[in-house]
Amino acid sequence: xxxxxxxxxxxxxxxxxxxxxxxxxxxxxxxxxxxxxxxxxxxxxxxxxxxxxxxxxxxxxxxxxxxxxxxxxxxxxxxxxxxxxxxxxxxxxxxxxxxxxxxxxxxxxxxxxxxxxxxxxxxxxxxxxxxxxxxxxxxxxxxxxxxxxxxxxxxxxxxxxxxxxxxxxxxxxxxxxxxxxxxxxxxxxxxxxxxxxxxxxxxxxxxxxxxxxxxxxxxxxxxxxxxxxxxxxxxxxxxxxxxxxxxxxxxxxxxxxxxxxxxxxxxxxxxxxxxxxxxxxxxxxxxxxxxxxxxxxxxxxxxxxxxxxxxxxxxxxxxxxxxxxxxxxxxxxxxxxxxxxxxxxxxxxxxxxxxxxxxxxxxxxxxxxxxxxxxxxxxxxxxxxxxxxxxxxxxxxxxxxxxxxxxxxxxxxxxxxxxxxxxxxxxxxxxxxxxxxxxxxxxxxxxxxxxxxxxxxxxxxxxxxxxxxxxxxxxxx
Numbered sequence: 001x002x003x004x005x006x007x008x009x010x011x012x013x014x015x016x017x018x019x020x021x022x023x024x025x026x027x028x029x030x031x032x033x034x035x036x037x038x039x040x041x042x043x044x045x046x047x048x049x050x051x052x053x054x055x056x057x058x059x060x061x062x063x064x065x066x067x068x069x070x071x072x073x074x075x076x077x078x079x080x081x082x083x084x085x086x087x088x089x090x091x092x093x094x095x096x097x098x099x100x101x102x103x104x105x106x107x108x109x110x111x112x113x114x115x116x117x118x119x120x121x122x123x124x125x126x127x128x129x130x131x132x133x134x135x136x137x138x139x140x141x142x143x144x145x146x147x148x149x150x151x152x153x154x155x156x157x158x159x160x161x162x163x164x165x166x167x168x169x170x171x172x173x174x175x176x177x178x179x180x181x182x183x184x185x186x187x188x189x190x191x192x193x194x195x196x197x198x199x200x201x202x203x204x205x206x207x208x209x210x211x212x213x214x215x216x217x218x219x220x221x222x223x224x225x226x227x228x229x230x231x232x233x234x235x236x237x238x239x240x241x242x243x244x245x246x247x248x249x250x251x252x253x254x255x256x257x258x259x260x261x262x263x264x265x266x267x268x269x270x271x272x273x274x275x276x277x278x279x280x281x282x283x284x285x286x287x288x289x290x291x292x293x294x295x296x297x298x299x300x301x302x303x304x305x306x307x308x309x310x311x312x313x314x315x316x317x318x319x320x321x322x323x324x325x326x327x328x329x330x331x332x333x334x335x336x337x338x339x340x341x342x343x344x345x346x347x348x349x350x351x352x353x354x355x356x357x358x359x360x361x362x363x364x365x366x367x368x369x370x371x372x373x374x375x376x377x378x379x380x381x382x383x384x385x386x387x388x389x390x391x392x393x394x395x396x397x398x399x400x401x402x403x404x405x406x407x408x409x410x411x412x413x414x415x416x417x418x419x420x421x422x423x424x425x426x427x428x429x430x431x432x433x434x435x436x437x438x439x440x441x442x443x444x445x446x447x448x449x450x451x452x453x454x455x456x457x458x459x460x461x462x463x464x465x466x467x468x469x470x471x472x473x474x475x476x477x
Contacts, residue, residue: 051240051380052371056391056456064391064421068116071393075115090148112415120397121147123412126404129156132165133173134432138409157407161437163427164411168268168384169355170432171339172299178338185334202246205229209254227256233265233276237418237426239379239387241269244280251286259289267297268384273343273356279382300335302328359384359431362438366429369442374455378424386427387413388445395452396423402451406444 056064081087091114094103122143130137138157141150165172175183209227216223229251231242242260251258262275270278275292277284284290290306305315316322342352363384370377376389390396393414400412414423429438449455 049241049243049380053238053240053378054376054457054459056376056389057458060391060456061421067392067394068420071116071119075111078115079111090145116393117414118147120393122150123397123400126409128409131172131174132162132167134162134167134170134430134434134437135159136162136409138404157404160404160407160409161433161441162409162430163441164409165430166264166296166385166428167299167430167432168297168359168428169273169299169339169343169352170430171297171342171355173432178342179335181338182331182334186331188330190330202243202250205247206250209250209256213254227254228259229256230259231261233260233262234269234380234383234385236264236385237387237413237424239377239383239385239426241265241276241279241380241383244276244282248282248286257288258286259291260287262290262292263303264296264385266292267339267343267356268359269382271356272353273297294332294336298336298339300339301332302336355431359429362431362433363429365435366427366438366442369438370445371457371459373442373446373449374457375445375449376457384429386429388425388427389456390423390425390452390454391421391456393423395454396425398452399425399448399454402448403444408441408444 078087082089091110094101122141127139127141128136129139138160140153140155140157142153143150209229212224212227215221229247231244231247234241244260247258250256260276262277265275265279267273267275269276272278276282277287277290288307289311291303292306293303294300295302305312338347339352341347342349343356345352360382363382363386367377367381367386370386370388378387378389379385390399390412396412396414400410403410411426411428412423413426418424427441
């Protein structure tokens, strides 16, 4: 989060960072440290790497924990009423004839679900009845028993702005002529075929690697045969981008192997959409295993593993999913091929590059506006996954319900997917979002922020607007 003094506030600490990284004489100046610009296929990443994880004010955390405490007390009261037969128990219970068997779940483990999650359950798993494009249709449902069950009213909420899907490039949309090849494959081959087929910071990671090399395996102290580092490109709950050059440096220093999950970053970052490896200018040969999904930017299904030929051949013959799972549907495979051609420009157009550029512009614009409004926004300024911190569970429910009334669909996330006191709304920016759509959402968020008092940031105005100016944004060669 940019502060009035021109620094970046991360985890409550002010980190000075220049508006643009200076690269000269083969060196990169960043955060006051001179870093050698790597050559011979290695990283030459020389632009600001800005991520924000601003801490909430103390009173917000106090009220958040106080809210959970009050909710827990009332939960115990309601459990007492249910056990006494005063209140009907709608939760699943063990059958009397199975009382001597090991229970399927411990009663207290379900406490959170029964008494806290159930009160706001209507904000999750909302059924849609259209393609998950920039807008979609939501089937209205109501509850007569405080969210234990739902019934459909028969009404459809039309044209809800979709701010929750990982549809980064806007390719999950209604049928148009560009999907003609997918339709032809569907008509030719049908739907299916019959064959088979921890996040941590750099210091903690280096300590873990060093200990693994020095001390070896627990108890036996034998040396590890292989040490594998697993990272994500974009972390879906934090909106942060892995600092890949540092990870690669550690991998080489300790002779480890590197496995990267680009599920959220493939197609969404990098000058031509090739993910964080391209974003940082890393040599792909420095990555041992690539993994990604076709369900997000590609608007399809399935995923991929990529690496050296001997690795891929080994997985094909030894992986259970390759040997026993059902093969990919032909229309889905055609959709993947079509999108790959689009992104790479092999379709003879620049539509893929235009979508990548538009996504980058939308991301910068949306993040800039939220920050200026006074919301606490997590993650990297280049990440299309935008977490907006709400903290209090009651405000999470009110936030999602009010926005749906305004025909805006959002994803809200809480414990256990996040730390207990860091509930949030998670927005996913798409290239299919128009400026009018984003402005409609931002206007509603501005009003919701004032109504629910969730503008917690102490740094309301960006000190570096030039980083977000879409007119000056250009893709690098």
